[in-house]
Amino acid sequence: MAPSGAADRARRTPDPALPPKQTRTPNPPRTPNAVRDQERLAKTNARRQARRLRPGGATRSAAGVKDVAAAAGVSLGTVSNVLNRPEMVSPTTRAKVESAMESLGFVRNESARQLRAGSSRIIAYLMLDAGNPFFTDVARGVEEAAQKAGLSVFLCNSNEDAGREADYLDLLEQQRVQGVLITPIDPDSSRLSTLPDRGTPVVVVDRAIDDGEHCSVAVDDVLGGEVALTHLIELGHRRVAFVGGPNTIGQVTDRREGAQEALRKAGLPADSLVDVLTGALTVAEGRGAGQRLAGLPADRRPTAAFCANDLLALGLLQQCVSLGLRVPEDLAIVGYDDIEFAAAAAVPLTSVRQPRQLLGRTAAELLLDESSNPDHEHQRVTFTPELVVRTSTRGNA
Amino acid sequence: MAPSGAADRARRTPDPALPPKQTRTPNPPRTPNAVRDQERLAKTNARRQARRLRPGGATRSAAGVKDVAAAAGVSLGTVSNVLNRPEMVSPTTRAKVESAMESLGFVRNESARQLRAGSSRIIAYLMLDAGNPFFTDVARGVEEAAQKAGLSVFLCNSNEDAGREADYLDLLEQQRVQGVLITPIDPDSSRLSTLPDRGTPVVVVDRAIDDGEHCSVAVDDVLGGEVALTHLIELGHRRVAFVGGPNTIGQVTDRREGAQEALRKAGLPADSLVDVLTGALTVAEGRGAGQRLAGLPADRRPTAAFCANDLLALGLLQQCVSLGLRVPEDLAIVGYDDIEFAAAAAVPLTSVRQPRQLLGRTAAELLLDESSNPDHEHQRVTFTPELVVRTSTRGNA
DNA sequence: GGTCGTTGCTGAAAGGTTTCAAGAAGATTG
DNA sequence: CAATCTTCTTGAAACCTTTCAGCAACGACC
Numbered sequence: 001m002a003p004s005g006a007a008d009r010a011r012r013t014p015d016p017a018l019p020p021k022q023t024r025t026p027n028p029p030r031t032p033n034a035v036r037d038q039e040r041l042a043k044t045n046a047r048r049q050a051r052r053l054r055p056g057g058a059t060r061s062a063a064g065v066k067d068v069a070a071a072a073g074v075s076l077g078t079v080s081n082v083l084n085r086p087e088m089v090s091p092t093t094r095a096k097v098e099s100a101m102e103s104l105g106f107v108r109n110e111s112a113r114q115l116r117a118g119s120s121r122i123i124a125y126l127m128l129d130a131g132n133p134f135f136t137d138v139a140r141g142v143e144e145a146a147q148k149a150g151l152s153v154f155l156c157n158s159n160e161d162a163g164r165e166a167d168y169l170d171l172l173e174q175q176r177v178q179g180v181l182i183t184p185i186d187p188d189s190s191r192l193s194t195l196p197d198r199g200t201p202v203v204v205v206d207r208a209i210d211d212g213e214h215c216s217v218a219v220d221d222v223l224g225g226e227v228a229l230t231h232l233i234e235l236g237h238r239r240v241a242f243v244g245g246p247n248t249i250g251q252v253t254d255r256r257e258g259a260q261e262a263l264r265k266a267g268l269p270a271d272s273l274v275d276v277l278t279g280a281l282t283v284a285e286g287r288g289a290g291q292r293l294a295g296l297p298a299d300r301r302p303t304a305a306f307c308a309n310d311l312l313a314l315g316l317l318q319q320c321v322s323l324g325l326r327v328p329e330d331l332a333i334v335g336y337d338d339i340e341f342a343a344a345a346a347v348p349l350t351s352v353r354q355p356r357q358l359l360g361r362t363a364a365e366l367l368l369d370e371s372s373n374p375d376h377e378h379q380r381v382t383f384t385p386e387l388v389v390r391t392s393t394r395g396n397a
Numbered sequence: 398m399a400p401s402g403a404a405d406r407a408r409r410t411p412d413p414a415l416p417p418k419q420t421r422t423p424n425p426p427r428t429p430n431a432v433r434d435q436e437r438l439a440k441t442n443a444r445r446q447a448r449r450l451r452p453g454g455a456t457r458s459a460a461g462v463k464d465v466a467a468a469a470g471v472s473l474g475t476v477s478n479v480l481n482r483p484e485m486v487s488p489t490t491r492a493k494v495e496s497a498m499e500s501l502g503f504v505r506n507e508s509a510r511q512l513r514a515g516s517s518r519i520i521a522y523l524m525l526d527a528g529n530p531f532f533t534d535v536a537r538g539v540e541e542a543a544q545k546a547g548l549s550v551f552l553c554n555s556n557e558d559a560g561r562e563a564d565y566l567d568l569l570e571q572q573r574v575q576g577v578l579i580t581p582i583d584p585d586s587s588r589l590s591t592l593p594d595r596g597t598p599v600v601v602v603d604r605a606i607d608d609g610e611h612c613s614v615a616v617d618d619v620l621g622g623e624v625a626l627t628h629l630i631e632l633g634h635r636r637v638a639f640v641g642g643p644n645t646i647g648q649v650t651d652r653r654e655g656a657q658e659a660l661r662k663a664g665l666p667a668d669s670l671v672d673v674l675t676g677a678l679t680v681a682e683g684r685g686a687g688q689r690l691a692g693l694p695a696d697r698r699p700t701a702a703f704c705a706n707d708l709l710a711l712g713l714l715q716q717c718v719s720l721g722l723r724v725p726e727d728l729a730i731v732g733y734d735d736i737e738f739a740a741a742a743a744v745p746l747t748s749v750r751q752p753r754q755l756l757g758r759t760a761a762e763l764l765l766d767e768s769s770n771p772d773h774e775h776q777r778v779t780f781t782p783e784l785v786v787r788t789s790t791r792g793n794a
Numbered sequence: 795g796g797t798c799g800t801t802g803c804t805g806a807a808a809g810g811t812t813t814c815a816a817g818a819a820g821a822t823t824g
Numbered sequence: 825c826a827a828t829c830t831t832c833t834t835g836a837a838a839c840c841t842t843t844c845a846g847c848a849a850c851g852a853c854c
Contacts, residue, residue, distance in 0.1 A: 036759075037779040039607075064810055075834045080812055090832060105595055110571040112810035115508040115839050122568075130552065131533045139527060143554065147561075152568050155527065155552035157540065164544075171519075171549050174507040198502055210436075283737050318741040340680050341738045344715040346745070382434045461840055472804045477842055487802060509840035512809055 063104040072100035083108060114176065122152050123367060124172050125205075125360075126165065126182040128249075129281065130157035132311060133339040134356055135183065138205060141360025142181060149368050151178065158185065160249070160280055166191055173200050179367040181205050181360075187216075187250060201370040205363045207250055210380055215366040217381045219354040221251055224385040225258020226265075228306050228334045228352050229273075231387055233266045235394070237304040237332060243289045243316060244308025245277040252281070252308045255336060259306055274302050281308060286315020293331070294323040304332035304393070310339045313349055317392065321346050332393040348390035355383050460501040469497035480505060511573065519549050520764060521569050522602070522757075523562065523579040525646075526678065527554035529708060530736040531753055532580065535602060538757025539578060546765050548575065555582065557646075557677055563588060570597055576764040578602050578757075584613075584647060598767040602760045604647050607777055612763040614778045616751040618648055621782035622655020623662075625703050625731045625749050626670075628784055630663045632791070634701040634729060640686045640713060641705025642674040649678070649705045652733060656703055671699050678705060683712020690728065691720040701729035701790070707736045710746055714789065718743050729790040745787035752780050 065079045072079070074093060081089045082097045089097075100106075114120050125142050127135045139155055146153045156172070158165035162185050169191055172180050179201040184192060187207040195202045196213045204216040232240055242259055244252040256273070263272050276292060278285040289312065293301060307313035313335030317327060325331050327347045335342055338353035362381055370376045462476045469476070471490060478486045479494040486494075497503075511517050522539050524532045536552055543550045553569070555562035559582050566588055569577050576598040581589060584604045592599045593610045601613040629637055639656055641649040653670070660669050673689060675682040686709065690698060704710035710732030714724060722728050724744045732739055735750035759778055767773045 037781075039777045039779075062810095065812095066810075076811085076836095077813080077834055078832085081833085084812075088832075093832080105591070107595060108571050109512070109573065109810050110568075111508040111512040111573060112839090113571075113812070115506070115512055115841085116810080116812040118812095118839080124551075130527070130536060131530060133528060133530070136528045136533070139554070140556075143556075152565065153553075154521075155554065156550075157536070157552065159537075159540075168549065171507075174505050174510075176506065176508060194502070198504060283741070314738065314741045341711065341741075344680070344711045344738075344743060345741055346743055348743070380436045382436075384434075459840095462842095463840080473806095473841085474804055474843080475802085478803085481842075485802075490802075506840055509809090510842075512811085513840080513842040515809080515842095 063106045064109065065106075067104055068097060068100045068106050071104060072096045118176075120176050120178050121150070122154055122175075122177045123179045123181065123364065124154045124156055124168075124177050126156045126158055126168050126172070126180060126184075128158060128183040128185065128206075129160055130155065132281070132309070132337075133341065134309065134337040134354070137339070137356035138183075138360035138363075141357035141362075142364045143360075144357070145361045145364035145368070149364075151368070160185060162186070162189075169195065173198070176200070179203070179371050181363050181367055183207065186248060201367055203363045203367045203370070205359060208380055208382060212378065215363075215370060215378050215380070217359055217363040217366065217383075219359065219383045219385050221254035221385075222258040222261065224336065224352040224354075225255035225260075225306070226262040227258075227385065227387045228255075228336070229259040229262035230266070231350070231389065231393065232304045232306065232332060232334060233262060233268065235304075235332065237302075238268065239272055239274065239302045239304075241274045241276045241289075241293060241302040241305040242308075243276045243278060243286070243293075243305050243312050244281070245285075246279060247277075249281070249308075255306075255308050276305070278308075278312060281311055283311045283315035283318075286312035286317075287319040288315075290316040290319025290323070294320055294325055298330075302331070304328075304334070306334045306336075308336055310335035310337045310342045310349065310351055313351070313392075314341065314345055317346055317349065328391070328393050328395050334393055338388050343390065345392070347392045350390045350393040351388050352385045353388050354385050359383065460503045461506065462503075464501055465494065465497045465503050468501060469493045517573050517575050518547070519551055519572075519574045520576045520578065520761065521551045521553055521565075521574050523553045523555055523565050523569070523577060523581075525555060525580040525582065525603075526557055527552065529678070529706070529734075530738065531706065531734040531751070534736070534753035535580075535757035535760075538754035538759075539761045540757075541754070542758045542761035542765070546761075548765070557582060559583070559586075566592065570595070573597070576600070576768045578760050578764055580604065583645060598764055600760045600764045600767070602756060605777055605779060609775065612760075612767060612775050612777070614756055614760040614763065614780075616756065616780045616782050618651035618782075619655040619658065621733065621749040621751070622652035622657075622703070623659040624655070624782065624784045625652075625733070626656040626659035627663070628747070628786065628790065629701045629703065629729060629731060630659060630665065632701075632729065634699075635665065636669055636671065636699045636701075638671045638673045638686075638690060638699040638702040639705075640673045640675060640683070640690075640702050640709050641678070642682075643676060644674075646678070646705075652703075652705050673702070675705075675709060678708055680708045680712035680715075683709035683714075684716040685712075687713040687716025687720070691717055691722055695727075699728070701725075701731070703731045703733075705733055707732040707734045707739045707746065707748055710748070710789075711738065711742055714743055714746065725788070725790050725792050731790055735785050740787065742789070744789045747787045747790040748785050749782045750785050751782050756780065 065076055069076050069079045074097060078089060079097055082094050086094060123146055125139055129135055143153050156168045158168060165185055173195055181203050183206045184204060187204055187209045192202060193213045202214050204214050206218055207216060208218040209216040242256050247253055259273055260270060263270060276289050278289055305316060307316055313333055317333055320327060320331055327333055335349045335351040338351040342349040342351045462473055466473050466476045471494060475486060476494055479491050483491060520543055522536055526532055540550050553565045555565060562582055570592055578600050580603045581601060584601055584606045589599060590610045599611050601611050603615055604613060605615040606613040639653050644650055656670055657667060660667060673686050675686055702713060704713060710730055714730055717724060717728055724730055732746045732748040735748040739746040739748045
């Protein structure tokens with residue numbers, strides 16, 4: 001956009017206001033004891049003041065199609081045609097209208113458009129945790145497919161909070177979005193079915209579901225868990241921690257189940273898998289789990305840990321390393337998702353990879369089909385995960 | 398929600414459909430050659446079919462206030478009162494109306510509401526890169542403040558693409574959202590001023606700006622750059638790479654400028670700082686930069702690298718380590734943002750920490766003030782970053 | 795028994811766009 | 825030149841809610 005201007009602007013801004021007190025934090029990092037310099041902008045006040053005193057005083061100048069029509073000397077309908085079917089209006093008229101729009105600063109009122117036209121050009125992806133790179137990668141796939149279809153994507157973050165999820169679902173339904181993609185906290189929640197019942201398509205992402213109300217796109221988590229644990233078993237581990245929780249999250253229970261399945265198939269006792277329950281799937285919880293694991297006496301401590309996702313694994317890894325455990329010698333670690341940071345970790349992380357972007361893209365495509373194709377048939381698409389072996393299990397061999 | 402049901406559901410889903418061909422990827426990970434099992438859901442089709450054949454055939458059953466009013470035997474206005482000023486309607490009437498809503502599956506049409514009432518209960522945060530944990534942390538702060546005020550947040554991702562940024566700005570303005578938070582690609586773009594001119598408040602996040610049209614909340618990037626490089630200088634480095642780009646991104650130029658400032662203050666020549674330009678602020682670009690740096694002959698190679706953000710630093714670190722460079726002995730690395738993964742990296746990363754969540758919260762608060770307080774005065778808030786020293790510069794001392 | 799205040803409800807107008815049947819102006823044809 | 829087509833444009837209705845002035849009923853008060 002303005003490849004050059006940025007630097008100049010940047011230079012002139014901060015220095016004068018700054019008391020040269022740069023906080024310098026030694027290693028055990030302190031709380032972000034940031035200094036806040038606040039500055040009222042003089043120019044601003046003058047301007048705002050002027051704005052508020054403007055005759056009419058309304059916040060928005062509100063030039064509507066009507067005003068545009070008047071300014072261009074045409075009828076309402078013609079303006080609307082310029083907006084929606086430009087090919088139907090003669091070039092000269094169109095030019096007049098467009099220049100009127102320009103000079104009036106016309107901004108189409110989407111609420112009114114949608115009210116009358118009935119359809120929205122927006123789809124939403126309600127994410128389980130926007131801070132988890134796995135979901136932002138899925139979101140990228142969604143955006144890609146949406147863009148191709150000329151739609152826009154709003155991202156919402158339930159943050160693993162059922163209340164917020166419900167609020168967002170209400171909101172999106174009220175907004176009459178064209179469709180909702182969701183990685184739900186609980187795919188069986190009845191709330192999830194009310195939307196499609198009333199006409200808002202919903203596609204479930206990263207959970208398989210076959211209630212006949214939704215399409216779903218998922219990766220086989222049971223298989224993923226099985227593959228992960230089979231790998232650990234083949235490496236000789238006989239006592240493995242499963243780090244994950246809460247159990248309301250299907251991904252967690254599926255992956256655990258897969259792990260148990262692997263034990264069964266290998267003829268190992270079910271209690272070879274030790275549950276280390278976490279409160280959420282975050283790095284911080286992973287650290288907590290590491291604390292607990294490292295605290296166990298060496299002879300009772302599992303020799304490996306399978307984590308329900310990479311955030312947990314990274315936290316676990318970090319904590320264990322800092323407490324002096326060697327990975328993988330003292331504790332082998334397998335993560336899940338193979339997020340980009342897994343490979344860059346203190347010890348590169350063995351992980352179960354999922355086709356993240358493909359997941360999002362496919363989900364969005366199903367949603368688009370559902371909302372535009374009257375012959376749409378619900379589908380359940382399942383992808384297969386694959387194990388990516390790195391140092392955290394196999395060592396530097 | 399359904400603490401128990403989840404596991405059962407999970408079990409019954411995937412196994413039957415799966416050909417037990419689990420792809421197993423050896424270390425140099427292959428492309429996610431995932432198998433896609435697709436399944437048409439029989440039950441579904443029946444249902445959908447039924448739905449489509451319903452008399453009227455419309456996608457949405459469309460129960461409006463009118464229908465509710467009729468069903469409850471009251472007037473339109475009363476239904477609206479139940480919705481918006483429940484305390485003004487008698488308990489018995491309210492109960493009647495509410496049960497009518499329930500049984501009709503009434504969903505308020507937000508478009509119509511907004512058209513008439515004029516205001517939206519939504520703010521948006523237009524992010525520079527949703528895949529960067531720094532911005533999702535900022536978003537968390539935004540959500541926190543918004544929730545407190547009873548508003549909802551829509552997240553949009555420009556993905557460092559000016560076209561998408563512009564499209565989203567148009568969209569949000571047309572949606573008449575209550576306000577827009579944005580981390581812009583180019584804060585000087587005139588497009589950024591047209592929104593406030595027409596009544597949509599805009600707060601710039603992570604860039605300082607004083608054009609009198611916006612509030613802005615930022616961290617002093619020049620200072621951050623200076624602090625980072627001062628640290629490296631004190632450690633004895635005299636030839637430092639600055640890894641970052643493109644230069645259209647203000648954060649990059651500011652941080653570089655701070656670095657240069659530190660050199661100046663230390664009386665070192667300006668060419669002590671070697672530019673390693675990247676195409677974006679991503680892990681992948683960081684790896685590329687690592688490739689280039691590691692390729693230099695040891696005597697011409699900088700002894701340290703200051704990266705414009707942690708993603709670059711992590712990529713750089715990963716690549717250098719895998720190419721046999723020791724960090725920090727052969728190359729010391731400083732990142733920027735102190736994202737959660739920085740501490741968990743192969744070599745824990747020295748980084749410049751910013752109060753991310755506070756940034757978002759403050760920005761949202763300013764936005765709320767601007768959109769609700771007629772005496773709002775634009776402000777520019779600047780926070781001070783702090784250096785967090787870890788192994789990637791100081792070694793294991 | 796009239797007046798006044800409350801409380802709860804009503805009915806119509808308004809908000810900005812899209813849609814569509816129908817009209818006007820020009821171009822083409824027989 | 826009349827008749828027929830085309831191509832543009834028009835005006836009014838419709839979308840669904842909120843708002844607000846006003847009305848009815850009722851008790852309290854003097």
